[in-house]
Amino acid sequence: MSEPQRRPVFFISDGTGITAETLGNSLLTQFVGHYDKRRYPFVLDTTEADHVVREVHTAAEHSEPIVFLTVMDRNVRHALEGLPGIVIDLVNHGLETLESALGQTATRRYGQAHGIADAETYRDRMAAVEFALEHDDGQSLRVLGLSDVVLVGPSRCGKTPTSMYLAIHHGVRASNYPLLDEDFDAQVLPESLRELHGTLYGLVSSPQHLHQVRTERRPHSTYASLEQCRFEISAAKRLFAAHDIPYLDTSTRSIEEISTVILGFLHRLNSDNRFVP
Amino acid sequence: MSEPQRRPVFFISDGTGITAETLGNSLLTQFVGHYDKRRYPFVLDTTEADHVVREVHTAAEHSEPIVFLTVMDRNVRHALEGLPGIVIDLVNHGLETLESALGQTATRRYGQAHGIADAETYRDRMAAVEFALEHDDGQSLRVLGLSDVVLVGPSRCGKTPTSMYLAIHHGVRASNYPLLDEDFDAQVLPESLRELHGTLYGLVSSPQHLHQVRTERRPHSTYASLEQCRFEISAAKRLFAAHDIPYLDTSTRSIEEISTVILGFLHRLNSDNRFVP
Known part of the structure; x- marks a missing residue:
């Protein structure tokens, strides 16, 4: 062989x-x-x-x-x-x-790690998945106000999969605010979004990584060009700095790693590491 | 204290x-x-x-x-x-x-469990999340044909969160086919769906559990009535039996457990337990 x-x-x-x-x-x-x-x-x-x-x-x-x-x-x-x-x-x-x-004998119950150990907690997780699904991209600002965390960033920096992961595993009601040309032009975020300070978290990427990811989706487009990616990333970082919004570069991080950082930011977790609204 | x-x-x-x-x-x-x-x-x-x-x-x-x-x-x-x-x-x-x-010394690299160990695998997982998001409920039969697995069942039996979990964790392209009155009336599934035999997997619940879950969503509705839930569950099981579609009762199972069973059904996994289309 x-x-x-x-x-x-x-x-x-x-x-x-x-x-x-x-x-x-x-x-x-x-x-x-x-x-x-x-x-x-x-x-x-x-x-x-x-x-x-x-x-x-x-x-x-x-x-x-x-x-x-x-x-x-x-x-x-x-x-x-x-x-x-x-x-x-x-x-x-x-x-x-x-x-x-x-000084106790273990009960030796099987399947405690990934079963429905606590029905209420499990229902909350499933409700959060629905919330994330219903409010992925293009949602109204009213809905953003109902979120535990609003992920803000240019397209293709990991907002959607991170929302799903936070919902599925931690019952966090996550939604997204995609940064678009109008935000970059205005150089400020809409006031109704700024009012959510404390629930806003930014996601960026390296221009090179973003260029690669966007090229897979729309080859040879302006959207995917390195120049456009450079512009959006630096404009996003300026917006985050101006509004005191913490952010993370997701280029080399998995959604598990990104979510762990965001949970630390929310730090309103109960002793089971579940989010407490 | x-x-x-x-x-x-x-x-x-x-x-x-x-x-x-x-x-x-x-x-x-x-x-x-x-x-x-x-x-x-x-x-x-x-x-x-x-x-x-x-x-x-x-x-x-x-x-x-x-x-x-x-x-x-x-x-x-x-x-x-x-x-x-x-x-x-x-x-x-x-x-x-x-x-x-x-007879080797461990490399002691940190973060191998939940980091991006393999970029290609990670990209596949993220692509599957997008697929599940874009094709959740109400999708065309053409799209179902592109799926690795199509979850079939009455509303609120766990199709959507299970799809998300399979996508996020295993890179499985999952979509849903919700069973509606027209399917129950016809007592057969559409031919274009039956052609996907081998990728179809049924999810049901106990009538009592479904009644409870639907009541939380739409109290006092016909949709949530115990009678309606009994009807849909038994009609769904008859459809699955008629078309030789395996199915699972999700009432007491977590999405992790449901997904583990479905991965066993697909059993086209590579040696890293990743789905091989």
């Missing part, structure tokens, strides 16, 4: 497996290697566990597997004992440390 | 802290307690680390803190050594196990 041998990697969970996969992948990126990754979510009973055990054994005949586990259920954990390969249990160390320090 | 004493909990990371918070919270829900949670993302140098150390020490004067760490950077880890309280390092055990098993 000319292809490099790929080492099998298993993510096994009695929940969605999202934590196992996220943390497991994060650990794997710290090393050089080629992997064949397989995700086994919702392993909720010993029948399912036995099936996974057979899969890992079959894979182990060819190459030593790496196994990441986030399993709370005692019976499932027991059924998975003695798996071949490099087995990394991502929850057991923490559970045992907490059990001993708190 | 009549309020229960809240134990301080710190989530400390040199990335977004999303993994620390998700896994840490998941562990905490296995125990009984009241917590005052604080998140310290982007702790990227020893100056920031020293600041956090002081915060933890201050908190420890009143109540023993619990500290969850996801820090890759060696200098930052070193600066955080000897923190008071119950310190749970969520990455070190995995890193050391892999270092020893793979």
Whole structure:
């Protein structure tokens, strides 16, 4: 075979497996290697566990597997004992440390990380998704006033996906105010927008990055030209400075990173890191 | 004080802290307690680390803190050594196990979990968000044909937030086909939709749950009546059975759980669990 041998990697969970996969992948990126990754979510009973055990054994005949586990259920954990390969249990160390320090036995309920742990919180998140969807771009200033945060910036600097992420994950009612030629010409923001100071947050990009992103969308347009991107970015920064609006360059940042910064800006979070209006 | 004493909990990371918070919270829900949670993302140098150390020490004067760490950077880890309280390092055990098993030293690059690890993958995710936004509800059948998955179901069964989640996290181009009276009356789906078999996935709810959700939106309407909800859910299930469309009851499931099930249905994922069209 000319292809490099790929080492099998298993993510096994009695929940969605999202934590196992996220943390497991994060650990794997710290090393050089080629992997064949397989995700086994919702392993909720010993029948399912036995099936996974057979899969890992079959894979182990060819190459030593790496196994990441986030399993709370005692019976499932027991059924998975003695798996071949490099087995990394991502929850057991923490559970045992907490059990001993708190003098309590863990309840071992599965799926607490990404299930509906709290119905009210979950409903708020879903309501925020709807809010973000209904009020994406071109909304009235009245609607902006109902928002927890209003993302302001030139087109294609990440306003929309960031709004969605903030809504889906944190229940933040986010809306957008796209900066257009009329704002750049006026060199001030509309008064009704300025009144929302404290909920306004700016997003910019590097001119080069914006040029690239816009070119993918509308090649050879004035809109995508490096000159236009340079103009819009520097005009946006002048507006933010004039109105004391904090802003972030999104060129090299993921929506997770951008959202984390904005949550810090809002800093009206409850102890579950959920936004408190 | 009549309020229960809240134990301080710190989530400390040199990335977004999303993994620390998700896994840490998941562990905490296995125990009984009241917590005052604080998140310290982007702790990227020893100056920031020293600041956090002081915060933890201050908190420890009143109540023993619990500290969850996801820090890759060696200098930052070193600066955080000897923190008071119950310190749970969520990455070190995995890193050391892999270092020893793979015979490699971890690169200890920070922020690999929720940063832009791969620019192309990230662009695909953002493009999918736009696709989901542009094609949410009421889209033409032509557009449905461009989708990786078409979520079919009565109004308010979770189609829209699930589409957004699949797009944001997995780059899946998801769109919706809302089931309306004309579909229920016809007792068959339009032929152009049936041709998309294999990308169609049904979402339903329990009549009681749907009644509750719709009542919040339009109280005392026919739309929200239990009778109407019963009718739509059973008519939807008959349609799914007639056309051999798999479906899921979303009443007690989070969008993370629903999405995990749908990813399993699509099972055209690459080894990074990204959708391959």
